[in-house]
Amino acid sequence: MPAIKVEGLRKKFGNVVAVDNISFDVEKGEMFGFLGPNGAGKTTTIRLLTGVLIPDAGNVTIEGIDVRKDMIRAKMMMGVIPEMGGVYVDLTAKQNLVLAGKYYGLPKSALEERSEELLSTFGLYDRRKDPVRTFSKGMKQRISIACAIIHNPQVLFLDEPTEGLDVQSRRLIIDTIIEMNEKGSTIFLTTHNIEEANRLCERVCIINKGRIVAIDRPEILRGTFDNTQSVEISFDQSVEGHLFDAEFISKVDRFGDKLRLYTNDPDRSVKHIVALANERGLRIVSMTVCGPSLEEAFVRLTGDEQ
Amino acid sequence: MKESVFLRGVIVTAEKNIRIYYNKAPVIIFGLLFPLFMFFAFYMGRKIDMSVFFPGFLAMALFFTASSVGPLITPWEKQAGTYERLLSYPVSVNTIILGDVLAGALFGLIITSVVMTVAVLFLEVAFNAPILLGMAIVLGTICFASFGVCLASPSVRSPSHIMMFSSLIRFPLIFISGIFIPLTELEGIGLILSYMSPLTYLVDMFNAGLTGTSAFPVAVDILALMLFTAVFLLIASKFHKRNLAKGL
Numbered sequence: 001m002p003a004i005k006v007e008g009l010r011k012k013f014g015n016v017v018a019v020d021n022i023s024f025d026v027e028k029g030e031m032f033g034f035l036g037p038n039g040a041g042k043t044t045t046i047r048l049l050t051g052v053l054i055p056d057a058g059n060v061t062i063e064g065i066d067v068r069k070d071m072i073r074a075k076m077m078m079g080v081i082p083e084m085g086g087v088y089v090d091l092t093a094k095q096n097l098v099l100a101g102k103y104y105g106l107p108k109s110a111l112e113e114r115s116e117e118l119l120s121t122f123g124l125y126d127r128r129k130d131p132v133r134t135f136s137k138g139m140k141q142r143i144s145i146a147c148a149i150i151h152n153p154q155v156l157f158l159d160e161p162t163e164g165l166d167v168q169s170r171r172l173i174i175d176t177i178i179e180m181n182e183k184g185s186t187i188f189l190t191t192h193n194i195e196e197a198n199r200l201c202e203r204v205c206i207i208n209k210g211r212i213v214a215i216d217r218p219e220i221l222r223g224t225f226d227n228t229q230s231v232e233i234s235f236d237q238s239v240e241g242h243l244f245d246a247e248f249i250s251k252v253d254r255f256g257d258k259l260r261l262y263t264n265d266p267d268r269s270v271k272h273i274v275a276l277a278n279e280r281g282l283r284i285v286s287m288t289v290c291g292p293s294l295e296e297a298f299v300r301l302t303g304d305e306q
Numbered sequence: 307m308k309e310s311v312f313l314r315g316v317i318v319t320a321e322k323n324i325r326i327y328y329n330k331a332p333v334i335i336f337g338l339l340f341p342l343f344m345f346f347a348f349y350m351g352r353k354i355d356m357s358v359f360f361p362g363f364l365a366m367a368l369f370f371t372a373s374s375v376g377p378l379i380t381p382w383e384k385q386a387g388t389y390e391r392l393l394s395y396p397v398s399v400n401t402i403i404l405g406d407v408l409a410g411a412l413f414g415l416i417i418t419s420v421v422m423t424v425a426v427l428f429l430e431v432a433f434n435a436p437i438l439l440g441m442a443i444v445l446g447t448i449c450f451a452s453f454g455v456c457l458a459s460p461s462v463r464s465p466s467h468i469m470m471f472s473s474l475i476r477f478p479l480i481f482i483s484g485i486f487i488p489l490t491e492l493e494g495i496g497l498i499l500s501y502m503s504p505l506t507y508l509v510d511m512f513n514a515g516l517t518g519t520s521a522f523p524v525a526v527d528i529l530a531l532m533l534f535t536a537v538f539l540l541i542a543s544k545f546h547k548r549n550l551a552k553g554l
Contacts, residue, residue, distance in 0.1 A: 013551065052393040053551055072311055075396040086391025090326045102318045103395040105311065147391070 001064050003028045003155050003186035004049065009058035011044055018044040020210035021058070026203075031177075031187040033201035033218075035194060037302050041210040042190045043083055046159050049188070050080045062155055076104065079153035083160050083190075085144040089133035093124050093143055096132060100147035111150075118146040122172065138169030145173055155186045162193065174200070198294045208302040221297045230290045231269050234258045236283040243280075246272055260290075315397040319405020320412070327375055327382070328413060332469045337374030338417065341367045348486055360431050361512035362485035365446070367421045369480070369505055372414025372447045376454025377472040379406050380546065381465040384553040399547050403455055403539070410451030418443055432516060438524065439515030445531045446508040452538035453504065459545030461552035484509045489521040504534035 004026035011019040019041045026032040036042045047053040049060050051071045060067040065074040087096050097115035106114065119125040122142040127135070132143060141161065148156065158177065162170040177200065181187050191197050197204050198218045205215040214221055234257050241252035241259055249269060251262040263269040266289045277284055327333055345363055383389035392402060425431045433439060457472040480486070482496060483505035492500055500506045507522070507530040514520035520527070 047390070047551075047554070050394050052390055052554070071398065072308065072396045075394065078394075080391070080394035082387070082390040082394065084387030084390065086388045086394075088322070088326060088388055089386065095325070099318065099322055100395070102321075103315065103397065105314055105396075144391075 001028075002026055002061075003030070003063055004032075004188060005059075005061045006049065007059045009045070009048055009060065010056050011048055011053065012056055017210050019048060019055070022207070022210070022212050023058075024205055024212065024215055026186055026188060028186055029181070029184055030203065031181050031189065031201050033197035033204035034188060034190045034207065035192075035197055035204055035298060036207035040207045040302070042207060043159055044210075045207065046080075046157055046188070046190055050078060050157055051075055052080075076151075077153060078155045078157060079148035079151065081141075081144050081148045081156075081158045081161050083163075085140050087132050087140050087143045087147065089140075090131060092129050092131055093119060093135070094128040096143050097146055097150055101150045104151035106151060114150055115146075118150065121176070122146055136166075138165045141165055141169060142172065145176060149176070149180060152183075153185060155188065156180055157188045157190075159190045160192060161189070162191070162196065194293075194295045194298055204294070206298060206301050213301045214297070218294050221301075222292045222294050224292075224297055229263060229266050229292055231261045231263060231266060231273060232258050232286075232288045232290055233261070233273055234285040234287075235277070236285055239282060244273060244276065248272075258286075311396060312398075312401055315395070315401035316404045316408060319392075319397065319402055320408035323375065323379055323406060323409035324412065327378055327409065330378060330382070332378050332465065333374050333413070336469060336473060337371045337413065341370040344480070356429050357432060357517060358488070360425060360429065361516050362488075362509050364418065364421060364425075364516075365483070365505060365509040365512050366480055366485050368414050368418045368443065368446050368508065369450050370476070371417040372410050372450035373454035373457070373472070373476060375410035375413050376406050376451055377457040377468050378465055379409075379455075380458040381462050381468045381553075385465060390554050393550075399550065400543055403542050403546060406455045406458075407448065407451045407539070410454045411447040414447035414451060415443065418447065434518035435515045439512065441528070442508060442511035442515055445528065445535075446511075449504055449508070449531045449535040449538070452535050452542065456538040456542040456545075459542055459549065461549035479503050479505050482506075484521075504531060507531050507534075 002025035006025070007023050009019055009022050010017070022045065034042055034045065044053065048055050049067070051067045051074060054068065062074045063077045065077065067074045088099070091099065094115055097118060098111060101111040101115060116125065119128050122145070124139060124142060127139070132140060135143070145161065161173055165173070177187055177189070189197065189201060201218065203215065203217055204221065206213050239259065241254060244252060244259070244261055248265040249261050249263050253260045261269055261273070270287070270289065273287070344366060349359060349363065380389065383392060454472070457475060458468055460468065460471065462468050482499040483503045484492065484500060485505070489500060489506065489510065507527040510520045510522050511524065511527040514524050514527070
């Protein structure tokens with residue numbers, strides 16, 4: 001039995017179809033990435049899966065429980081970190097955690113123990129009595145995650161959990177996600193950060209205009225576009241990109257002091273670059289042959305539809 | 307199990323509301339200061355018989371306090387981004403609505419009790435039927451707390467918009483419900499409108515409890531308040547669900 005089973009899910013707002021007949025399964029203990037450009041339907045999908053919104057059609061089951069028919073029991077199985085964080089800034093850090101625990105019916109002693117444990121884990125124990133309004137964005141997000149996992153949920157939904165956070169908070173949150181996953185929780189992660197999804201997720205689903213355009217392991221998706229290999233090169237001086245124009249180089253992009261040459265023939269490209277560098281007296285500072293990236297796959301998959 | 311989870315959700319939601327919203331400026335201004343100013347404006351400096359006007363004033367205090375918390379909560383939570391988190395907890399929209407009603411009703415109950423205590427200590431107010439009075443207070447706080455939650459149903463992003471809207475609805479009611487002009491003196495369109503106001507039946511019940519006189523039989527007042535409560539809750543449930551996604 002999959003941890004999350006989605007069948008023919010559909011949601012319309014007025015004339016706009018936000019989610020259009022999507023179906024997929026997420027296995028128990030899997031870390032599943034859900035990617036898509038802005039307005040693709042990611043947040044609506046997460047809201048439908050977590051019982052916040054009611055679908056126009058289709059079914060969602062969480063750990064075998066139908067979200068529509070037995071919403072409360074399904075919600076007991078999950079922890080949700082919404083896009084906006086959703087912590088009460090008028091309450092203290094500890095009051096937020098206690099409130100969340102009370103909703104899940106944790107007994108008083110267990111709630112006390114668990115909230116203090118989480119406050120320590122997230123480095124907020126010393127600030128537990130301070131109102132959350134005095135916290136930074138990263139600290140608020142840590143509280144948000146602590147609220148979502150206070151009851152050790154079997155399925156954890158995260159909507160852009162690391163968006164706009166400082167490095168320390170992002171690492172702490174990612175470590176927590178990995179730890180939850182290692183302990184057996186299923187993770188459903190929505191993110192804009194494709195590299196994050198690539199690094200963390202066993203499978204990713206790419207959604208665009210409410211429809212699933214691809215769902216597979218990141219490496220397989222990357223391999224789908226094997227004509228998008230590139231050579232990244234840096235010289236000791238600025239060089240115009242058009243210098244390297246050739247029939248086997250499809251595009252040249254500049255990234256800071258580096259040029260990225262997209263090609264379907266890395267061997268000829270490298271030889272071509274080296275020959276040109278010798279001819280022009282340019283010193284090569286660094287050169288890397290890059291395989292197709294998940295980002296490229298994402299852009300191709302979502303761009304083709306736009 | 308389902309009932310206990312439902313009840314727990316209602317109580318935890320009410321507890322959250324009490325902690326967060328009781329001391330918010332709109333609740334203090336529209337719930338406490340406004341009825342106090344109305345009292346000063348209409349009763350102070352005039353030679354009036356308190357026994358005649360106290361039931362109306364008590365009803366006005368209860369009405370404003372009980373209905374001041376509900377309109378604020380949902381728009382505030384949507385603006386702060388906490389409403390989605392709340393919906394992700396093991397609660398339904400109806401659980402949240404009842405939690406909001408409970409918080410509003412308790413606020414009304416506390417303030418009305420303070421007003422009653424002051425009246426007992428400093429004013430010569432008669433208590434004809436204390437049990438009936440207690441019943442009126444409980445029914446009234448629930449009814450107007452439901453009314454307050456019902457007022458939060460329209461989808462707005464800013465709490466100030468809903469507070470203005472709720473004032474627009476609440477203020478006219480106090481002029482057509484026998485607070486400033488006794489029901490027996492109302493006639494024509496004023497009398498017809500007063501029948502449509504839930505506040506009328508509370509004022510009448512307070513009259514029965516405090517002075518022993520009422521325009522309607524007490525059973526009619528009780529039935530009307532219960533009926534209005536049911537209607538407010540149904541409307542709140544329907545529109546909160548309909549506008550759920552707006553402003554999330």
